[in-house]
Amino acid sequence: MSAGLLFASVGVILFALGAAGVLLIGHLLRRILAFNVMGSGAFLVLVGLAQRNGIADPVPQAMVLTGIVVAVAATALALALVRRLYALTGKIELPQDDEG
Amino acid sequence: MMVWLILLPLLWASFAFLLGRGRGVWLAMAGLLAQLWLAYTLAEEVVASGVAMHAVGGWGAPLGIDLVADGLSAAMLLLTQCIALPLAVYARAYFKRDDPAGTYFWPLVGFLLAGLNALFLSADLFNIYVTLELLGLAAVGLVAAGGGAQQITAALRYLFATLVGSGAYLLGVALIYGAYGTVSITTLTPLITAEAPDLVWIAGGLMMAGLMLKTALFPFHFWLPPAHGGAPAPVSALLSAVVVKASFYLILRLWIGPFSSLTVAASLVVWLPALLGTLAIFWGSYQAIRAERLKMLIAYSTVAQLGYLFLIFPLLASAGALQAGIMQAFAHGLAKAAMFMAAGALIKATGQDMVAGLAGVAERMPVTLFAFGLAGITLMGLPPSAGFLAKWQLIELALSQQHWIIAFVVLVGGLLAAVYVFRVLRQAFLLAPASSVMTPVPRMLEWTAFVMAAASILLGLRGVELMQLVGVT
Numbered sequence: 001m002s003a004g005l006l007f008a009s010v011g012v013i014l015f016a017l018g019a020a021g022v023l024l025i026g027h028l029l030r031r032i033l034a035f036n037v038m039g040s041g042a043f044l045v046l047v048g049l050a051q052r053n054g055i056a057d058p059v060p061q062a063m064v065l066t067g068i069v070v071a072v073a074a075t076a077l078a079l080a081l082v083r084r085l086y087a088l089t090g091k092i093e094l095p096q097d098d099e100g
Numbered sequence: 101m102m103v104w105l106i107l108l109p110l111l112w113a114s115f116a117f118l119l120g121r122g123r124g125v126w127l128a129m130a131g132l133l134a135q136l137w138l139a140y141t142l143a144e145e146v147v148a149s150g151v152a153m154h155a156v157g158g159w160g161a162p163l164g165i166d167l168v169a170d171g172l173s174a175a176m177l178l179l180t181q182c183i184a185l186p187l188a189v190y191a192r193a194y195f196k197r198d199d200p201a202g203t204y205f206w207p208l209v210g211f212l213l214a215g216l217n218a219l220f221l222s223a224d225l226f227n228i229y230v231t232l233e234l235l236g237l238a239a240v241g242l243v244a245a246g247g248g249a250q251q252i253t254a255a256l257r258y259l260f261a262t263l264v265g266s267g268a269y270l271l272g273v274a275l276i277y278g279a280y281g282t283v284s285i286t287t288l289t290p291l292i293t294a295e296a297p298d299l300v301w302i303a304g305g306l307m308m309a310g311l312m313l314k315t316a317l318f319p320f321h322f323w324l325p326p327a328h329g330g331a332p333a334p335v336s337a338l339l340s341a342v343v344v345k346a347s348f349y350l351i352l353r354l355w356i357g358p359f360s361s362l363t364v365a366a367s368l369v370v371w372l373p374a375l376l377g378t379l380a381i382f383w384g385s386y387q388a389i390r391a392e393r394l395k396m397l398i399a400y401s402t403v404a405q406l407g408y409l410f411l412i413f414p415l416l417a418s419a420g421a422l423q424a425g426i427m428q429a430f431a432h433g434l435a436k437a438a439m440f441m442a443a444g445a446l447i448k449a450t451g452q453d454m455v456a457g458l459a460g461v462a463e464r465m466p467v468t469l470f471a472f473g474l475a476g477i478t479l480m481g482l483p484p485s486a487g488f489l490a491k492w493q494l495i496e497l498a499l500s501q502q503h504w505i506i507a508f509v510v511l512v513g514g515l516l517a518a519v520y521v522f523r524v525l526r527q528a529f530l531l532a533p534a535s536s537v538m539t540p541v542p543r544m545l546e547w548t549a550f551v552m553a554a555a556s557i558l559l560g561l562r563g564v565e566l567m568q569l570v571g572v573t
Binding site for chain 2: 049
């Protein structure tokens with residue numbers, strides 16, 4: 001197994017773990033962390049798969065840089081919202097059912 | 101010219117932010133007016149001389165970023181600006197000067213529109229990812245703008261849904277890049293053939309699933325009703341009318357573009373979106389019929405109406421299906437914006453948001469109720485509305501290909517829409533209890549809703565031009 005494929009496989013596993021975390025974990029801070037794990041997994045696949053004969057491809061690296069900026073912005077927004085929710089309700093969890 | 105469609109909203113949004121709380125209205129208006137003109141000229145240009153292209157900063161596709169406008173993108177751009185301008189007029193009257201919900205309304209709307217316009221003009225998969233995130237983050241900000249616990253909860257739920265959706269999309273892009281070494285849609289289209297490796301199938305599945313989550317297609321609709329039903333009325337209108345359509349547009353674009361040979365190879369795959377769309381129509385309508393709060397009713401109606409968009413996928417092989425889908429997107433966009441605007445005026449006037457509390461509004465606010473009714477006509481698909489045109493075309497195509505089941509679903513969906521629209525109208529025509537008080541609302545709220553609803557009807561008479569525009573590829 002080449003190094004690139006190894007990176008990509010680890011990336012897929014991280015992505016799956018992170019996605020499961022975002023969907024299943026109730027605690028919002030841990031959920032935000034899970035989202036970051038998920039994003040890192042996708043970045044690893046992007047960089048890992050694109051290696052040709054052991055030479056790194058610069059285009060996906062530029063993409064990952066952009067992706068990291070987006071992930072940071074999303075994390076900041078999520079944290080701000082969680083802080084606000086905590087200030088209002090004193091909980092770091094989403095209520096079970098608020099439809100209706 | 102295309103660049104200005106993206107730069108203008110970014111510019112006025114940034115200035116509005118610098119000017120401070122609740123300011124920048126006139127800047128936004130001027131910008132929106134210019135954007136509408138730009139979108140209109142772009143559409144004219146596309147009809148006259150085919151697909152328009154622009155290399156940002158003079159750098160072409162492999163190194164730089166290309167912007168491409170074909171008929172489909174030009175139509176979506178036009179729809180977005182057509183809804184945004186009247187909505188801005190409405191929002192100016194809706195938010196009072198010291199309303200906390202309106203504090204950052206203008207900057208966020210500007211960023212949202214910049215993301216939307218960039219999304220419609222993007223020509224490569226990664227650029228689309230970035231615009232999707234821009235759009236999602238701005239939309240979450242707008243949902244949270246009210247600042248109450250309920251809005252924050254809805255915003256967080258929406259944020260996680262949209263992040264998972266774009267995460268799945270990004271993983272798909274990564275796999276595609278790994279397989280072909282490019283993300284340009286035009287380069288990928290001939291490369292992906294029916295014999296593509298399994299990796300590409302997985303990538304396609306991930307991207308489609310992520311985008312369906314963002315479009316709130318059943319069973320991924322769980323985040324939409326609280327987010328759209330809980331936000332201030334101008335925000336709900338914008339989200340329901342155009343934001344969910346953006347990810348639908350992407351599904352359509354990928355489906356008929358890069359993944360077209362995959363979908364032809366697996367003929368059963370085309371029925372999956374149609375099946376989910378059918379379930380969305382029934383489930384969304386059922387929930388709308390049951391909903392107790394007016395805005396929840398309208399939000400569930402969005403879930404149902406989005407279902408129609410996915411009925412076109414088994415029919416895409418024949419000409420006209422694309423046009424039917426875009427016509428439905430226009431009809432629903434204009435009508436749903438009008439409905440949320442009318443609901444906002446009704447809620448402001450009656451001071452509460454239960455359907456049961458609407459008694460007497462027919463007498464006191466006839467214009468608003470008329471707007472709601474007109475929008476309802478489009479949702480039901482009665483002639484001469486744009487909704488009628490879309491549904492008629494859908495039924496005609498379905499029957500010509502012997503897919504009578506689709507025609508049946510469209511007809512039943514129209515009846516179900518009639519049930520929930522008349523539920524509101526019936527309540528509105530009841531006599532008000534003597535004790536009820538209604539606060540007068542600015543005229544502008546009523547008339548902009550009316551203009552939007554009238555547009556959704558009148559578009560039915562100008563359908564040919566729109567279909568001609570969508571046909572340009």
